[in-house]
Amino acid sequence: MFILHRRPAEPKEGTFMSTTNTGVPASLRDHQLPSPIPIGEYERCPVTDVLRRVSDKWTLVLVTLLGRHPYRFNELHRAVEGISQRMLTRTLRTLESDGLVEREVFPTLPPTVEYRLTPLGVSLLEPLSALADWAVDHHAEIASVRQRTI
Amino acid sequence: MFILHRRPAEPKEGTFMSTTNTGVPASLRDHQLPSPIPIGEYERCPVTDVLRRVSDKWTLVLVTLLGRHPYRFNELHRAVEGISQRMLTRTLRTLESDGLVEREVFPTLPPTVEYRLTPLGVSLLEPLSALADWAVDHHAEIASVRQRTI
DNA sequence: CAGAATCCGTGGAGATACTG
DNA sequence: CAGTATCTCCACGGATTCTG
Numbered sequence: 228m229f230i231l232h233r234r235p236a237e238p239k240e241g242t243f244m245s246t247t248n249t250g251v252p253a254s255l256r257d258h259q260l261p262s263p264i265p266i267g268e269y270e271r272c273p274v275t276d277v278l279r280r281v282s283d284k285w286t287l288v289l290v291t292l293l294g295r296h297p298y299r300f301n302e303l304h305r306a307v308e309g310i311s312q313r314m315l316t317r318t319l320r321t322l323e324s325d326g327l328v329e330r331e332v333f334p335t336l337p338p339t340v341e342y343r344l345t346p347l348g349v350s351l352l353e354p355l356s357a358l359a360d361w362a363v364d365h366h367a368e369i370a371s372v373r374q375r376t377i
Numbered sequence: 378m379f380i381l382h383r384r385p386a387e388p389k390e391g392t393f394m395s396t397t398n399t400g401v402p403a404s405l406r407d408h409q410l411p412s413p414i415p416i417g418e419y420e421r422c423p424v425t426d427v428l429r430r431v432s433d434k435w436t437l438v439l440v441t442l443l444g445r446h447p448y449r450f451n452e453l454h455r456a457v458e459g460i461s462q463r464m465l466t467r468t469l470r471t472l473e474s475d476g477l478v479e480r481e482v483f484p485t486l487p488p489t490v491e492y493r494l495t496p497l498g499v500s501l502l503e504p505l506s507a508l509a510d511w512a513v514d515h516h517a518e519i520a521s522v523r524q525r526t527i
Numbered sequence: 528c529a530g531a532a533t534c535c536g537t538g539g540a541g542a543t544a545c546t547g
Numbered sequence: 548c549a550g551t552a553t554c555t556c557c558a559c560g561g562a563t564t565c566t567g
Contacts, residue, residue, distance in 0.1 A: 231441045232509045273516030274509045275437065281508075282432025284540075287425065291381045300549050311541055316550065326522030337548040338547085347518060354507040359382045359424045361504040366423030368497060372476030434560075450529050461561055466530060487528040488567085 231274035280325060285310055285318045287355065290344070293328060294352045297343035327351060381424035430475060435460055435468045437505065440494065443478060444502045447493035477501060 281287060288307055292298060298306065304315055319342055322328035327348035333339040344352075431437060438457055442448060448456065454465055469492055472478035477498035483489040494502075 229509075229513060231437055231505075232513050274512040277512035277516060277519070278432055278437055278508065279434070282428055284429070287381060287428055304549095312550070313542090313552095314540060317540090324523055325519050327519075332549095335548090338550090340549060347515060347522075350515065351511060354504070354511040355381075357504040357507040358428065359379075361501060362424040362427035363379060363382050365497060365500065366427060369427070369475050369477075372497075373474055454529095462530070463532095463562085464560060467560090482529095485528090488530090490529060 229274055230272045231278075232272075280321070281351070281355075283318070285314055286322065289315075289318055289322065290327065290348060290351060290355070293342060293344045293348065297341050300340050300342070303342065322348070379424055380422045381428075382422075430471070431501075431505075433468070435464055436472065439465075439468055439472065440477065440498060440501060440505070443492060443494045444499065447491050450490050450492070453492065472498070 281290075285307065288310075289303065292303065292306055300315070300319075303319075304310065304312065307315070310318075319328060319330070323330050326345055328342055329345050331341045331343070333341065431440075435457065438460075439453065442453065442456055450465070450469075453469075454460065454462065457465070460468075469478060469480070473480050476495055478492055479495050481491045481493070483491065
């Protein structure tokens with residue numbers, strides 16, 4: 228349905244990582260090209276869209292923190308060391324306009340603003356965990372490969 | 378262990394989305410702040426690291442395509458309409474140096490180069506699918522919220 | 528065919544100062 | 548406390564040209 232959504236077939240032993248390399252590229256032996264991806268469809272692919280939203284510098288840290296409990300603005304500012312006020316505001320506003328975070332203002336003096344995940348935001352924690360698990364499981368391997376190829 | 382890896386506790390009904398709002402922010406009622414995140418530790422968090430690698434403009438499209446079968450350079454160039462040669466090369470090189478993609482050169486004339494996922498790259502397809510499923514399931518909701526708040 | 532090299536525009540992001 | 552307003556810098560990424 229969507230470009231990045233069709234789960235690719237599990238590689239069968241002996242075909243994907245072929246050991247019987249005869250010097251001919253696999254793509255020449257098995258020459259069935261998928262039709263080119265129309266640019267318009269790529270732009271509208273929700274997976275790409277969501278991925279790009281979620282993957283800026285601060286979004287995931289904030290979503291993860293807010294997954295623990297609600298935070299006030301300056302609590303987040305202190306918790307996420309290194310983030311600027313500007314980026315904290317911007318990221319929270321984006322999350323809010325995407326419906327992942329809600330913002331509640333309490334009429335106190337000085338003002339108190341609280342941020343929390345919406346149910347939609349909570350639902351995102353699940354797939355993020357899967358990716359987080361993968362990262363934790365494989366980051367050592369990635370690091371070693373990276374070092375070897377420098 | 379890592380900042381973005383501890384799966385947050387499942388929200389209990391009536392506590393997370395409290396309906397008995399007495400005008401006092403939840404973070405003032407339940408005031409147990411996690412210790413601030415040291416900047417050094419944040420930088421080294423593998424989850425953040427991996428997310429940032431994976432989330433540039435072309436990586437996911439390429440990983441997904443290569444999940445189907447191996448591709449030659451210009452096959453990818455045609456398949457991913459809109460990508461420049463420069464970015465295709467750069468993205469593939471990064472994927473290679475991270476151990477997610479391997480590059481094989483065949484001594485033909487003109488040269489033939491084939492790209493395929495490594496086992497590590499294949500293992501990434503799984504968690505990506507989870508995120509893709511989430512995106513497909515919720516992108517309409519996000520879009521409607523987004524429109525409402527513009 | 529599979530790139531390398533170069534130039535260049537744009538937006539993501541930090542730093543700083545100010546305010547209701 | 549919770550922001551807004553500016554200025555600035557640089558990395559991302561596109562276009563073009565050239566080559567073994």
